[in-house]
Amino acid sequence: MEDSDRKRNLADALSRTDSLIDRFSDILKGDLSGQEHPKRDFTATANRIIDGPTKVKALPQAQASHALQVQVTPQTQTTRMDGFNARPSATASTMRVKDDERLHMSFNSLLQDCQNCRRCGLCKGRKNVVFGSGNVERPIVMIVGEGPGEEEDIMGQPFVGKAGKYLDSWLSPISLSRDNIYITNIVKCRPPQNRDPHPEEKTACYPFLQQQIEIIHPQAILCLGKHASNFLTGQLDATMGAMHGRFYFFDGIPVICTYHPAAVLRNLALKRPVWEDLKKLARYLGLPIQGRSK
Numbered sequence: 001m002e003d004s005d006r007k008r009n010l011a012d013a014l015s016r017t018d019s020l021i022d023r024f025s026d027i028l029k030g031d032l033s034g035q036e037h038p039k040r041d042f043t044a045t046a047n048r049i050i051d052g053p054t055k056v057k058a059l060p061q062a063q064a065s066h067a068l069q070v071q072v073t074p075q076t077q078t079t080r081m082d083g084f085n086a087r088p089s090a091t092a093s094t095m096r097v098k099d100d101e102r103l104h105m106s107f108n109s110l111l112q113d114c115q116n117c118r119r120c121g122l123c124k125g126r127k128n129v130v131f132g133s134g135n136v137e138r139p140i141v142m143i144v145g146e147g148p149g150e151e152e153d154i155m156g157q158p159f160v161g162k163a164g165k166y167l168d169s170w171l172s173p174i175s176l177s178r179d180n181i182y183i184t185n186i187v188k189c190r191p192p193q194n195r196d197p198h199p200e201e202k203t204a205c206y207p208f209l210q211q212q213i214e215i216i217h218p219q220a221i222l223c224l225g226k227h228a229s230n231f232l233t234g235q236l237d238a239t240m241g242a243m244h245g246r247f248y249f250f251d252g253i254p255v256i257c258t259y260h261p262a263a264v265l266r267n268l269a270l271k272r273p274v275w276e277d278l279k280k281l282a283r284y285l286g287l288p289i290q291g292r293s294k
């Protein structure tokens with residue numbers, strides 16, 4: 001069978017499964033009206049699954065280096081593999097060290113490429129590239145936001161401003177912390193005046209995110225806000241209302257979407273749906289729920 005046929009069949013199958021999940025979810029909520037939900041287009045997801053990951057091309061190294069402050073966990077630190085403290089055997093642990101060495105080499109090389117990147121116009125106004133921060137060795141969750149703001153640009157770190165501090169208050173109630181997650185954005189350079197990133201900027205920056213996901217392979221991805229959610233789920237026209245709290249898959253990794261903390265700070269009515277989404281993620285991962293998010 002041709003690849004194009006396989007992609008079409010897979011996109012159809014995903015779409016049918018998605019409709020069934022919608023119906024099932026309505027029934028669970030007690031809605032027996034049999035209402036039709038808008039059909040989602042899974043072409044992009046099917047293409048990604050069948051084509052497999054795209055490798056990042058070699059990027060020019062000759063650009064001036066920026067004072068990047070990215071937290072890559074040093075080799076000597078205790079690895080928080082998955083938060084459940086499995087104790088590896090001696091052989092397994094030797095293999096782990098080699099795996100970790102490879103992981104750090106790939107990750108550092110990607111980081112260097114990103115530091116020097118001038119693929120889109122956002123490089124012109126940046127003070128720092130904001131590549132990402134957190135646990136790179138099998139984090140429980142990778143959080144993906146939209147793009148760096150002013151403080152992130154100055155510090156070279158993601159989610160360090162007001163929204164980032166608020167995001168921290170979402171983590172501990174579901175047994176997460178900055179130690180067992182990795183945080184990054186769709187675009188690694190700050191859009192001027194915090195405007196939305198343009199489609200061509202997201203596309204230009206996407207290979208970095210794709211490689212970050214492929215290298216560190218989180219157990220799940222949490223998308224914050226519409227830009228990250230649309231982009232990683234392939235549901236380019238879907239609203240946050242339609243996407244939040246639903247599970248998607250990116251290269252086999254479960255993805256759940258919720259509202260951006262900055263949006264919740266502007267509209268406190270979104271706190272409740274966010275908490276429901278976070279609980280769904282915690283239950284999926286088997287993480288204890290303690291208290292509730294603010």
Ligand code: SF4
Nearest residue numbers: 117120123189204205
């Ligand atoms: S936003 Fe991404 S693609 Fe654009 S210059 Fe920065 S690192 Fe490169």
